[in-house]
Every structure is written in structure tokens, then in C-alpha cells.
Amino acid sequence: MSDTPSAARPQPGMAAGALARVAVLPVDLALRLLDPPMRWLQRVIGVRRMPYVFLLPNFAFFGLFVFLPIGINIVFSVTGGSALFPSERPYVGANQFAYLFDCGSFLDPASCREDHFWRGVANTAKFVVFQVTAMVLFSLITALVLNMKIRGRGFFRAVYFFPVLLSPVVVALIWKWILQRDGLLNAAITTLGGQKILFFVDPSWAMFWAVFVSVWAHMGFYTLILLAGLQAIPADLYEAAEMDATPRWRVLTRITLPLLWPNMIVVIVLALIKGAQTFDEVFVLTGGGPGTATLMVVQYIYETGFASQVQNFGLAAAASVVLGLVLFVLTLLQFAAARRKEI
């Protein structure tokens, strides 16, 4: 974080600057008009208390939309019924959790009472394992290649990065169009003499493409983190290696990879955290199907709480508490990794 200011220094385009200035003009006026009341407030409460005034709006939002909801979420998860307002919901203790965890065998989602939740857990776990592996592998290769002395590096970096900016719906629709029954990929397959494959009817293919599309869309982000790490490796190490005529393979395994390791950990943990919350691309691409083959935990929460005929807020909240605990553990890992990186 410490190098943020220097990184933020490059200026955006002139056009964007002009546009921003026009947009800011009325805001500027409004905020200048705020000065007299603020000056009065400062006189009444004193300069020492002014920082609280500046903190107030942001923390009011935090309180209303983050801290309060965490509390309510816990209340929701220990109450039942179909009412939305917490005081109208009967206390049921740990029943929601007991219901979620009511399984014959945890290895077989079909033996659970709430089998969709466990299918979601199993699918998300499978998805995360494949996705994080592929993500780390490909973003590492891409970062290494982009860090070489190649022509048009900026262009290639942009090529790998731009899908990061696309919305999940757009990403999913682009690939849905290519992968559909009469799509480009099936055309290529039949031209090569193969049979059309119904990618979204076969559970394994659906999962494969869910992972593939998600790696396609987000790889650029992780590549950038690794690239920043690669560029922070002191150049004199490489120069020394060059003097000694060290083979490239040894340079990679003895210098580059060990020094990149802290960034790799950041990438792995970040990818884990994002992966566990996977929803949008997969939801638009496969709808969780075929059947429940690509149903993720977040989709289960969304459908239980919002989309199904009978909205079960309690169950959705209990499931999100479980997901929250998992994410909490992963975030602790992230902080541990970040601390190691600083040392």
C-alpha cells in the first residue's frame, strides 16, 4: 500500500480531465456553500471534534449497511418463520444450522436434507480448486512472458487485462454465444470431423467452462499483481546472473520464483477469497445447471433468500454466516501473507 501515491501519479487523458472538471463544478459550488454551517459547527463543538464530523457520513453508511446487517444476519440465522422484520420472527436457536448440517454423510450431498446447499458447497470447493490452480499457473506464465524484453509489451498487457473490466453478464454472454449448440466452437469441432458437443448439458463440460470463463475474465488482474512483483526484483541480481552466464532455467528457479513467492501467496489467497464467492459469471453462463452441476453457494443463498417462491431468509442467513466464517479464515490468511510480504 505504501507505494500508492507514486502509482497514482500518472494523469488520465485530457478529455477525461475536462469532463471531470465539468462534473465537479456544481459539486464544488454546493460544497463551498456548506462552509458557513461547517464553520458554525466548528465554533460550537471546537476544532478537536471536527474529525468526527468528517468521519460521520462514511461511518453512518458503514453502520447502516455493514455493521447493523452483520448483527441482523446473526439474528436472522437463529430465528425462523417467513417474516422479514426480526422482532416478528420466532427464536429457533441453532435449528437453521442444524437443518443445514443435517446430513447422512457429508461426502454425499444427496444424503442431506438441504441437498442444494451441500451441492453448492461441493461445487464451489471443486470450482475453487480448479480455478485457483489454473489462475495461478496462467497468470504466472503470462506475467513471466510479459516481463521479458519483448516488443509491444504495453499492448500485450492490455490484451490480457481488458476482460477484467467487462461485466460478468457480458463475459458470460460472449462465451455462451461461442459455446452454444450451433456456436463457433462446435463449428470448429465439426469442421475438424468431430461431433457437436452440448457443453451445457454435460455436467463436467459445464464445470470446465465455468472455470475456463472465470479464469479468462480475471486472469489479467492477477497477472498485474505478479507483474508488479516481478518488476520489483532488483535488476542487479539478473545482471550478476548474466555475468556468470547462468542458464535461464536456473535464473527462473533460483532468483525469480523465490523472490516472487510473497506475491504468489497474495494471488493465491485473493483468488481463494474471490473464488469462494463466485456467482455472477457462472449464474449467467449455466444458470447453475445442468441440474445442480454448477450451483455455487452464493447462488444457493440468493435463491433461498430472494428468488424462490417461499423466501427463506433464516436459512439464507445461516448459509451466509457459514460462508462468512470461511471467508474470515481466508482473510486472516491474507493478512498473514501480507505481513510476511512486508518482512
Add this chain to the structure above:
Amino acid sequence: MRLGNLMGQRRNGAGRPLHWTDIAAYAYLALGVVLMFGPVLWLVLSSFKTQSALLEFPPSPLPFAQVEVTVPGQPQKLPLFRTTLPDGSVRELAQVRRVGLLAQMVDPADPSKQYRVAIDKREPVRRVAFATENYTEPLQRFAFMRFLFNSVFVTFVATLITLLINSMAAYALAIYVFPGKQAATLAVIGTLMIPMTIILVPVYLVVTELGLANSLWAVILPGAATPTGVFLLRQYMLTLPKDLIEAARMDKASEWQIYWRIVMPLTLPALAVLAIFSIMWRWNEFLWPLAVLTKTEVYTLQIGLNAFQGELQTQWHYLLAMTVMTLAPVALVFVFLQRFITTGIGSTGMK
């Protein structure tokens, strides 16, 4: 100097033989260009195809459409076919009507002459044509403009609010020393760990109780205070010279004036980074709007597009065009601010 030249020469590789890893790298990059750009290019090309051209298998790379001609004496435009006549000659004829396996054809140059030919003796005449109606028709037929407006409104207003309240909080945390500063900073870090995905239900309750259900404010407000933004701005403000603020106080500037007239202008680069992040987040946001917006008139572009893909399964020509329209603003922003965005994300490790 000579050493520098030597190094430079070595580095730029005039004398350096091409290592196999260089070739592999370029091959990888070429593959990357195809794999990353190809799908988007395919989407754009496909979006200009007519409905019938989209049903073709295997699909043609460019948007082709059958040529239609006006023939004197015929009320409608007629499709043109390259026809093999019984005497073996090949001519371009327009089809008047088709009866079973026979087609009644007419020569556009000489409308008095009519032919009857078997339908397998003719082939449609096709030229590259861009079906721009894919783009214009949805604007009239669906609430696309409404969704577009909603998305622009949400993105713009939410980004303004985010910039304002985040910068105020960052200013307090960066410039002042006050009791509870540590706790406030910790609270921001704590918020960083609570993604929207795990508090969907209770935020929905809060929004409903505030009477915001099914309004655009339900999308704008919950995500307006971003911990990421507070952090980013605070880090930047910490580097500002303290003397400047002291000097302003000497001149009897109020704390609000110091914030708005002195600190904010100096923080512009960081504000620009946050603005780009915020625009990106808001334009692409999906799960929360999907959960909270149930009426069509408040749908954002992403939710509308998702609804279309459910309804328009058979009307890919509209769906593809609308996808391109949703993608276009982001693509434009990226083309202009590419370097800026990548350095911003690369160095902060956020998105």
C-alpha cells in the same frame, strides 16, 4: 558511458541470438491475442448478422445477408438467387414465390420473363451487410434506454457520493490526531472483510425498512462507503505536506475549507483512481441489484441484459447487439485510460 552502451547493446539484443524461450513467448502472446480478443471480436461481428444469418451452421465469419432487389411490377423486394437454368447457363434471378420444390423466378433486368426452376438449382446471392437494425430495433421495442439511463444514473450518483464521503473519512484519518482514530482505522479494515455476498438478506431488510425497495437508491446507497476508497485516499493524503495545512489554519481557514479547498485538489490523482474503480464497480454490479430490484422500470443494464437472455433465447440478434452496447462504454474508457488503470490496479492490488 561505454559500459552503458555495452549493456544496452546486450539488452536490446542486436547481437543476441534468439533464444527458444523468446520464440515460445511470442507464440504464447499470439495465442493470447486470439483467445482474449477473438471472443469479443466474434461477438461484435455476430451482432451485425441478420436473424437468419445467425441460424446458419457452420457460421460465416463476416455478416452476410442475401441481396434483395426491387423488380418492376412486384410489390415487395425479392431475394436474389444465382440460378442454374435447364440449358446450363447461370443467371442471377429474383424469386417471386416458391411452390413446393419449384420456385418461380424472374429476371430483374427483364421482368416479363419468368422461369420455373427446382429449388436445388439455385443458390442465394449474398454480400457483406451489416444488420444495423439489431441495434436500432431494441431501442424501440424494449426498455433498453430506460436500463441505460438507470445504469448511468446509478454509476454517476454513486461515484459522486463515494468520492465525497470516502475522502471526508480519509481526510479525518490522515490529517488529524484524535481519540478513537485507531479504532476507526481498524473498523475500516474490518469492513474490508465483509463482502456484500454474506450480508445480502439483512441489507435487504435495512433497505426495505428505509422505504427504498425497488428504487435506484437501493442500489446506490449500500455500497457507497467503500473501505477500499478510504484506504486508498488516506494513503495518498498522508504524503501531503503538513505545513500547508498549518499555514491555512494561520490564515483562519476553517477545517472544511482546508478539506475542500486545499487537501482535495492535491488528492486529485488518487481521487481519479477511485473514480475509475467506482465507475467500474457500479457499471458491472450484478448480485445486489439482482436481489433488490424486481420491477422492470428500475432494472440496470446488467439486470436487464440478464432478463433478456432468459426471455430472448431465440432472438440472439437483439441480445448480441445489446451486449455490445453494454460493453462499448467500458471498452471506450479502457482505450483512453488503459495505462492509468493498469498501473493503478497493479500497484494497489485492488479491483
